[in-house]
Amino acid sequence: MAAITKKSSFRAVYRALFQSVTNLLDKNEIIQLKQIIADCQSKMPLPEMLENTLKDNIYVAQIVLNDMSLRKSALFAVMLHEYIDHQLITVAEIEKKFNISISSIINGMTRVAALYKKSASLETENFRKLLLSFAQDVRVILIILAQRLHLMYILDKFPEETRQEIARESSFLYAPLAHRMGLYTIKTELEDLSLKHTNIAIYKEISQKLNETKASRDRYIVNFIQPLEIKLKEVGFPFSIKGRTKSIHSIYNKIKKQNTTFENIYDLFAIRVIFDVPPEKEKLVCWQAYSILTDMYQANPKRMRDWLTVPKSNGYESLHTTVFGPENKLVEMQIRTKRMDEIAEKGLAAHWKYKGGASEQGMDEWLKNVREMLENSDLNAVDFMDEFKMQLYDKEVFVFTPNGDLHKLARGATVLDFAFSIHTNLGCKCTGAKVNGKNVSMKYVLNNGDQVEVLTSSTQKPNNQWLNIVATSRARTKIRQALKEIEFKDAEIGRETLVRRFKNWKIELEDGRLGRTAKKIGYKTLSDMYQAIARETIDIHKIKDIYSEIVRGENAPETLGNRSAETFVPLSTAETQNAEKEDIIVIGKDLKGIDYKLAKCCHPIYGDMVFGFVLATGGIKIHRTDCPNAPQMIQRFGYRIVKAQWSGKAEGTQYPVTLRIVGNDDVGIVANITSIIKKEKDVLLRSISINSNAGLFEGNLTVMVSDNKALESLIKRIKTVKGVKNIER
DSSP, X not given: OTTSOTTOOHHHHHHHXXXXXXXXXXXXXXXXXXHHHHHHHHHSSSHHHHHHHHHHHHHHHHHHHHTTOOOHHHHHHHHHHHXXXXXXXOHHHHHHHHTOOOHXXXXXXXXXXXXXXXXXXXXXXXXXXXXXXXHHOHHHHHHHHHHHXXXXXXXXXXXXXXXXXXXXXXXXXXXXXXXXXXXXXXXXXHHHHHHHXXXXXXXXXXXXXXXXXXXXXXXXXXXXXXXXXXXXXXXXXXXXXXXXXXXXXXXXXXXXXXXXXXXXXXXXXXXXXXXXXXXXXXXXXXXXXXXXXXXXXXXXXXXXXXXXXXXXXXXXXXXXXXXXXXXXXXXXXXXXXXXXXXXXXXXGGGGGTSTTSHHHHHHHHHHHHHHHHHHOTTXXXXXXXXXXXXXXXXXXXXXXXXXXXXXXXXXXXXXXXXXHXXXXXXXXXXXXXXXXXXXXXXXXXXXXXXXXXXXXXXXXXXOGGGGGTOOSHHHHHHHHHXXXXXXXXXXXXXXXXXXXXXXXXXXXXXXXXXXXXXXXXXXXXXXXXXXXXXXXXXXXXXXXXXXXXXXXXXXXXXXXXXXXXXXXXXXXXXXOOSTTOOOOEEETTTBOSOOEEEOTTTOOOTTSOEEEEEOTTSSEEEEETTOTTHHHXXXXXXXXXXXXXXXSOOOSOOEEEEEEEEEEOOTTHHHHHHHHHHHSTTOEEEEEEXXXXXXXXXXXXXXXXXXXXXXXHHXXXXXXXXXXXXXXX
């Protein structure tokens, strides 16, 4: 943002932007862009107020172009997205006129903007949605970071409470995100500006002390650099040396971490040597410079960091060391090339200028991990944020396969993490490993340089304890997915076992009773009970006894009368007519006569939109398309989904449907509901279960209906009963 200042007039800001893009756009493109802005601005509601919005967009565009090196597509997305939102111009028109592609960026920016409409700061529940936008097009991340940095520049215009929320969020989420993108300059600014608003006293104190010691610090840097420059000329390539003071936020963290004072922080600055050399000679020149430096000054070997041989996963490449300089003071040194420095300052964006390196692959791997986390629907918003935050600042450990392939993992990663990083199946079958030739357990924490050979067993499978062993979000996501699949299979097997045994005992199964049976035994869900059956941790005879007890209770004679739901007991079960007869289902491409069963989890009835699910044990289950389990089945077992639809007419067959009903606990309301059911043609009440609490009642009605039209008619009639608040299938 060097070309303009934050207090510049709108005309100055506008003029400066177009002067700065002459190397990016030709003269005709600049004229066309100006014309679009002028035309759209004149049509915008309250254009005089929106001049400030346009000015903000220009500031953001300057950050995107100057600090991130993004190109035409990002510029047009930033400058024109407001007009696209107001439907004054379309994405297609812009793409055709300027021969660019901006649709993915605009879609991401629109989704993110929608999350912030209600509040200037992000709520935790919306965090996954925000990341979904990020993961589609990485340029969205960079533009949102630029918008956040500009927001921090103008934070003074917000109320105090809003300022605090935005500042905390910038430090908590956006600064580490900038760090992960390799945008160290922006990360530093976000952290410093956040500290300025959340702890102004500390910020002013450190800032004042830095100013007071600036003169002596500058003199020391000059004395250190002068003799070094003479020696470095022997390398034979152009270079520059500069001193850089640490950020206020970084100094504050050191004071807290070391429990010390400002005066005791020795590394207030770092000196950077930057060479301008061809790519093929980069490492040679950097190591040569390192040799010259350590010949002149004594190095501290514990402070040596080699990110030349293996760059950080966010693309950072440099050679770091700490030496004892004049007056025996410790001085941090960074040796890198011009390319490395640009990537270090501008992060991921600079990779488009220097494509194809190992650092670019590392970023792709990180984005892949983010997408895998987003696909894990079982992770709640808070846990998801914790998982994501863990990825942002993690240090790394480097290990090798027996073939010598290098793998990067988060520091603290175990053998099990390593196995899942290679392949999901390898992780699921892992029993331990040989590390450097010695047998270790899957809990073994890996160290730099370890050679790891994963040991497996065909009978091994994940369990919940594995989640406490792993340290990486990728492994944790894969374990959760595997556990869900195991639970799903066990539940299917358990259900089939129960149905078979009850059929042998000539006992009719009904899901409402089974649900009450499971709860009476102590299971939270029916699925939990099915899994227990499959794992043989419960005697199936116990289930039979409790189920039979519930049936006897339902069949006990009772008169309804004008009572409230609080004193209501279950109604006797109505006789089921023709329940076994099912209408024809056409599966796949007009295939009839295939063995299938109607799923008990969603009770599809004639007329419902349905699909088929191929069971692991053979056969097909028919589910409603709005079945609660449908998203999970489609996402994880899409290859087992087949098309299905009803055929023929709904004649002579009735289907059980359970309705959940909530209402005011008024006298006679239950009798009114059951009276309506009795009056409905071809509808039978099979069972009713009511609970009452604090003036409200909720209960389940199981009815037998011929098709979904009859069901819709019944629901409409029940909704007319005074006191009924909600009824749903």
